[in-house]
Amino acid sequence: MTQTPALKTQQMQVGGMDCSSCAMKIEGSVEKLPGIAEVSVNVAIGRMVVSYDPQEVSEAEIQKQVTRLGYTVAIEQSRTLTSSHASTNGHVDDDHDQDDGHDHGHSHGSGEFNLKKELPPVLLAISLFAIGIIFEEPLHNTPYNIGELAVFIPAYLLSGWSVLKTAGRNILRGQIFDENFLMTIATLGAFAIHQFPEAVAVMLFFKVGELFQEYSVGRSRRSIKALLEVRPDSANLKVNGTIKQVAPETINVGDQILVKPGEKVPLDGEILEGNSQVDTSALTGESVPRIVNIGDPILAGMINKSGALTIRVTKLFGESSIAKILDLVENATSKKADTEKFITKFARYYTPVVVFLSLAVAILPPLLIPGANRSDWIYRALILLVISCPCGLVISIPLGYFGGIGGAAKRGILVKGSTFLDALTAVKTVVFDKTGTLTKGTFKVTQIVTRNGFSEAELLALAANAEANSNHPVAQSIREAYGQPINESDIKDYEEIAGHGIRAKVQNKVVLAGNDRLLHRENIDHDICDVAGTVVHLAVDGRYAGYILIADEIKEDAAEAIRDLKKAGVERTVMLTGDNEVVAKRVAGQLGLDAYFAGLLPEDKVGAIEKLLDRSGKKKVVFVGDGINDAPVIARADIGMAMGALGSDAAIETADVVLMTDAPSKVAEAIQVARKTRRIVVQNIVMAMTIKGIFIVLGTFGLATLWEAVFADVGVALLAIFNASRVLK
Structure with missing residues (x-):
C-alpha cells in the first residue's frame, strides 16, 4: 500500500x-x-x-x-x-504572533501604502491634465505638437510611472498578461495615434482607481487588525507577593496573574480571588457583560469591567482560546470557495482572449474592409485593451468572502473558510444534538425512586460514589445533589461502558449506574423502563435498587431558533439524542422539530447523519453539537458546527463553523450571513460581466471612446469593491 x-x-x-x-x-x-x-x-x-x-x-x-x-x-x-x-481543514493551527510590519507598497517594493505620499504626484498630474484640456487648441497648434507633449507627457509619467516600470519588469520575467501591461500598451498606442488627452486620462483614472482600491484593501486589513487587538499585550504576574508586568507568552500553567479593572484577560484560567463583570463581546459578539465569581473559568480576550481578579493560569498563551480563535480568523480564507477558484481561472483566460481579440480588431478590418481607417480601428482595439483588465472581479470576490467571514466573526460565528460559507447557502437540513445544544445541559436531581428496600439517601450516596470519576453533566448533578465529600478509597474497579453507563465497586458492592440498556445488558430484573425525563437506573450486586430522575431545561431561544431556520428555508430540523423515546418526543414536541432519533449511541449518531445526507450533494446537512463528544458526527456532516465551544479544543479542531455562544439562534444567523455574502458576490460577478460585455461590443463597433472605457473599467472595480465591503456590516 x-x-x-x-x-x-x-x-x-x-x-x-x-x-x-x-x-x-x-x-x-x-x-x-x-x-x-x-x-x-x-x-x-x-x-x-x-x-x-x-x-x-x-x-x-x-x-x-x-x-x-x-x-x-x-x-x-x-x-x-x-x-x-x-x-x-481550512486553517493552519499554528500559534504565532502576527507581524504587522510587513510591506504593502503597490509598486511591489517595501513600505506600507501611504496615501499622503501617493497623492501629490496624482494631484500634480490632474493639474497638468486640466491645463492640457483647457488650452488644448493653442497647445495643439504649436510646432510638432511640442506644447501638447510638454504638458501631457509629464502628466502621463507622474500618473503612470509605477505602472510602466512594473510592466517592463514583468515582461522581462515572462509575466505579460496583467493590468500593468494592458494599461501600458493601451496608453502608448493612444500616444502613437496622437490621442494625447485620452492616453493621460486612461493612466490617470487607472491610478485614481487603484488608490481607491488600495484604500479599500487597507480598510479590510484594518478591520482584521481591529479584531486582532483583542490579543493581550502584557500580563501582571504575581511573584512572591509582588506584581511583575511580563509578556503573556512567558507565563506557565499554574502561575497566578492579576487582572485589574479595564484590562484584558491575557490567558485562560480559573478565578481564585475576586468577582467582577467581564465584557465577552470580542469573543462571543454578546453585548451584555457576564458576571464571574471565584471558581469560574475565564478566557483570554475578555475585558475585566469592575473588580480586580486573581487568576490561576490553566493554559499556555499559545494554547489559549483567543490564540486559536485569532488563528482561525486570520487563516479562514485559505480554503477558497468554488466561485473564487472559478474567477481566478476565468481571469487567466479572459485577459489573453480579449488582448488577442483587440489585436484582431486592430489588424483585420483595415485589411478586409475597403476604405477602413487604420487609426480608427487601432483606437477601437485600445478600448478593448482597457476593458480587458479583470481588476473588479479579481479583487472584489475574495474581498466579499473575506468581509463575510469577518462580519460573521463580529457576531461570534467563526467560519473556517469561504468554502464553508458557500456551503451554508445550500443548507436544507439542520440536525441538533440535544444535551448542551437545544437544552442547557445543567442537570438537577428532581426525584429519587427506590426499590427493594433501599432508602433515598442510600441510593443517592451509591450513585454519587459510582459517578465520582465521570465528567458527564448527569454525573456532576448527582454529586451536587449528594453534597458530601467522596472517599476515593471506597471506589474500586471503575469502568465506563460507552452508551450505557458505569460499573464500579463501592464499599465492596458492585454498583451499576446508567440507562435502561445497561440493565438489559446485565440482565437485571426491573419493573420500569420508560421514564419521562433523563434517568439514571441503579443496581447493587445484581439487584435493582431504583432510579434517579434528572431534569434538563430547554434553552430560552431554542424554539425561536427552529422558527428562524424555517423562515430561512431550511426544510427539515432533526434532533439526535442518547436519551429515551419519552424524553426525546417531549423535547421535539416543545420545539416544533420535524423529526428525532432517540436512544442513540455515539456510533449510531454517525449512522443517523449518513441517512440524512443528500446523495447529490446539492442539499447540505448541518450538524450542531457541543463539540466535546460529538466529533465523529461533526466530521461526517456536510458542515459541522460546534456550539458554545469557547475553550473546547476538540470543537475548534473538528468543526467547520464554531459558534462562540450557547445560543441555537446563531445557526440561522450563520446561514443568513452566508447568503448575504453569496448574494453580494453574485451581484459583483453579474455587474462586472455585464458592463464589460456591453463595452466590448460598443468599443468594437466604435460607439465608445477611451474615456468611457476607462470610466467603465475603474467604475466597475470601485463599485464591486464598495459593494463587497457592505458584507462586513
Whole structure:
C-alpha cells in the first residue's frame, strides 16, 4: 500500500499585494512548481498559505518564485501536517504572533501604502491634465505638437510611472498578461495615434482607481487588525507577593496573574480571588457583560469591567482560546470557495482572449474592409485593451468572502473558510444534538425512586460514589445533589461502558449506574423502563435498587431558533439524542422539530447523519453539537458546527463553523450571513460581466471612446469593491 506523503503547510507574509491581479499571479506561478498541493493567497491580510511536499520542493524555491514576480516574502511559521489534515481543514493551527510590519507598497517594493505620499504626484498630474484640456487648441497648434507633449507627457509619467516600470519588469520575467501591461500598451498606442488627452486620462483614472482600491484593501486589513487587538499585550504576574508586568507568552500553567479593572484577560484560567463583570463581546459578539465569581473559568480576550481578579493560569498563551480563535480568523480564507477558484481561472483566460481579440480588431478590418481607417480601428482595439483588465472581479470576490467571514466573526460565528460559507447557502437540513445544544445541559436531581428496600439517601450516596470519576453533566448533578465529600478509597474497579453507563465497586458492592440498556445488558430484573425525563437506573450486586430522575431545561431561544431556520428555508430540523423515546418526543414536541432519533449511541449518531445526507450533494446537512463528544458526527456532516465551544479544543479542531455562544439562534444567523455574502458576490460577478460585455461590443463597433472605457473599467472595480465591503456590516 502506497503511503501518502506528509505535506508541510507554510504561512508566508507577502508584501506589495495591493494590485488586483497579484493573488492570481502569485498562485499561478507557485502552482507550477513540483510538489505543490495547494496554494492560497489572501490579498486582504497579505498572506500566502502553501501546502507542499518538502521532498520535491523547498521553502527557498517557493520564496524565490514569489520574489521573481517582484514581491517581498517573509516566512511566518511552519508546521508539518498530514496530507489528509491539510486537505480537510481550512486553517493552519499554528500559534504565532502576527507581524504587522510587513510591506504593502503597490509598486511591489517595501513600505506600507501611504496615501499622503501617493497623492501629490496624482494631484500634480490632474493639474497638468486640466491645463492640457483647457488650452488644448493653442497647445495643439504649436510646432510638432511640442506644447501638447510638454504638458501631457509629464502628466502621463507622474500618473503612470509605477505602472510602466512594473510592466517592463514583468515582461522581462515572462509575466505579460496583467493590468500593468494592458494599461501600458493601451496608453502608448493612444500616444502613437496622437490621442494625447485620452492616453493621460486612461493612466490617470487607472491610478485614481487603484488608490481607491488600495484604500479599500487597507480598510479590510484594518478591520482584521481591529479584531486582532483583542490579543493581550502584557500580563501582571504575581511573584512572591509582588506584581511583575511580563509578556503573556512567558507565563506557565499554574502561575497566578492579576487582572485589574479595564484590562484584558491575557490567558485562560480559573478565578481564585475576586468577582467582577467581564465584557465577552470580542469573543462571543454578546453585548451584555457576564458576571464571574471565584471558581469560574475565564478566557483570554475578555475585558475585566469592575473588580480586580486573581487568576490561576490553566493554559499556555499559545494554547489559549483567543490564540486559536485569532488563528482561525486570520487563516479562514485559505480554503477558497468554488466561485473564487472559478474567477481566478476565468481571469487567466479572459485577459489573453480579449488582448488577442483587440489585436484582431486592430489588424483585420483595415485589411478586409475597403476604405477602413487604420487609426480608427487601432483606437477601437485600445478600448478593448482597457476593458480587458479583470481588476473588479479579481479583487472584489475574495474581498466579499473575506468581509463575510469577518462580519460573521463580529457576531461570534467563526467560519473556517469561504468554502464553508458557500456551503451554508445550500443548507436544507439542520440536525441538533440535544444535551448542551437545544437544552442547557445543567442537570438537577428532581426525584429519587427506590426499590427493594433501599432508602433515598442510600441510593443517592451509591450513585454519587459510582459517578465520582465521570465528567458527564448527569454525573456532576448527582454529586451536587449528594453534597458530601467522596472517599476515593471506597471506589474500586471503575469502568465506563460507552452508551450505557458505569460499573464500579463501592464499599465492596458492585454498583451499576446508567440507562435502561445497561440493565438489559446485565440482565437485571426491573419493573420500569420508560421514564419521562433523563434517568439514571441503579443496581447493587445484581439487584435493582431504583432510579434517579434528572431534569434538563430547554434553552430560552431554542424554539425561536427552529422558527428562524424555517423562515430561512431550511426544510427539515432533526434532533439526535442518547436519551429515551419519552424524553426525546417531549423535547421535539416543545420545539416544533420535524423529526428525532432517540436512544442513540455515539456510533449510531454517525449512522443517523449518513441517512440524512443528500446523495447529490446539492442539499447540505448541518450538524450542531457541543463539540466535546460529538466529533465523529461533526466530521461526517456536510458542515459541522460546534456550539458554545469557547475553550473546547476538540470543537475548534473538528468543526467547520464554531459558534462562540450557547445560543441555537446563531445557526440561522450563520446561514443568513452566508447568503448575504453569496448574494453580494453574485451581484459583483453579474455587474462586472455585464458592463464589460456591453463595452466590448460598443468599443468594437466604435460607439465608445477611451474615456468611457476607462470610466467603465475603474467604475466597475470601485463599485464591486464598495459593494463587497457592505458584507462586513
